[in-house]
Amino acid sequence: MKKIGVIDIGTNSMRMLVSQIKNGKALDSYKTLQITRLGEGITRGIIIPQTLENNLYHLGQFKEQAIKDGVEDILVFGTSALRDAKNSEDFIKRAKDELGLFIKVLSGEEEGIFGFIGATHGLSKEATIIDIGGGSTEFIVGNKEGKIPYSLSLDMGALRFAEAYVHNDPITREEVYRIEKRVTSIIKDVPLQFYPNKKKNIIGIGGTITSLAAIKQNLEVYDTNKVHHSIIFRGDLDIFLKKISPLTLKERKRIQGLHQGRANIIIPGTIILKEIMNYFRVEKLTVSDRDNLEGMLYYYLSKKNFKKSL
Incomplete structure (x- = not known):
């Protein structure tokens, strides 16, 4: 070995x-x-x-x-x-x-492909992967043969948008609106072949999404087995944002399930995911800890x- x-x-x-x-x-x-x-x-x-x-x-x-x-x-x-x-x-x-x-x-494109390979390992390859990272977001579409006909990378990420739009602590309603507007302006140009198909698995990967899964389960210590294949519903995101948007960075660092190093970017990352799920009418996605x-x-x-x- x-x-x-x-x-x-x-x-x-x-x-x-x-x-x-x-x-x-x-x-x-x-x-x-x-x-x-x-x-x-x-x-x-x-x-x-x-x-x-x-x-x-x-x-x-x-x-x-x-x-x-x-x-x-x-x-x-x-x-x-x-x-x-x-x-x-x-x-x-x-x-x-x-x-x-x-x-x-x-x-x-390569980042999306490797994310797809990791996220779908042991699962049906007929899936759409949404990968929200610090600097970019990838959409990857796979077919049942395990091939990847479409992969798209967009310049919207949790850290990128935190730096560009968040200048107050706590975040202001105007800053939230600017991020929402920017996300929508980017994803409205996504070609039809990338639209999530409800007949396929819709899988979410990346630090924002796994953090949300850990927070939802109130995990005191991150547990990959509990995060992997857990479910995030679209309605969860509105509830979460309503709860954490009024919090200062110091207060967000105390949220159970959230790594302190992600406290400054969790709101922009969540807004990105929320706007994607709203725009494409995705009701739920499966979280993968494999990426x-x-x-x-x-x-x-x-x-x-x-x-x-x-």
Whole structure:
């Protein structure tokens, strides 16, 4: 048996999945998360120097932990923040030179595909995936043969909109309205083939959606088994926003089920999901705790043509 590590350098957080592999299948796995906010300053199109250093530090810490745990191969990928930042090559070069880690920056379409592979593993592939991240939102449509005819990435994310629209604590009604209006202006141009089909599974992934599932269940400690395959109804979002919108950041950090590092972006992320579900008349979605981390691992195990570190 061998161990493989997968690191996702996201816009709001950095995550690592470590899995033990036997006969080409992932067995025991664990995840580690660190709020790193690589996308801080995303509206200016750059990675802030202090943020760059912080992310390099935590990337190095993840590598050390992986080696200590006996990981033989490490796969590293980046998403929206590294796609958009003008100075992302500086970060990628330093990761390679200083840490010996090769980072693959996924296109929006690739991000959606890997999210689909992870979210539908062990389920019917005839599904629509909605992935709300820190910097972008992906719509992925799969058919029953497991193929992905349509994948779309949109520049709307929880951290991106928090930086662009939220300047008061607590958030004002005007700021909520501006986010709602912006989301609607983006999704109204989504082609018809991406409209969620009620006959298919509608699956939600990403930190906003898994956080909402944990909050709904009032989880004192995040439990992947309780979050995975739980249900979020459209009506849940109105209730949740009515409850938390008047709260200050300090008060939101005390919400049971919510990681403190997500307290500043949970409202914009929830508004994005609410507007999507309202616009497309989605009454409920199934939450998946499996996403592009697992998708990258499953793809690597099946193809093994992904450039790895170590």
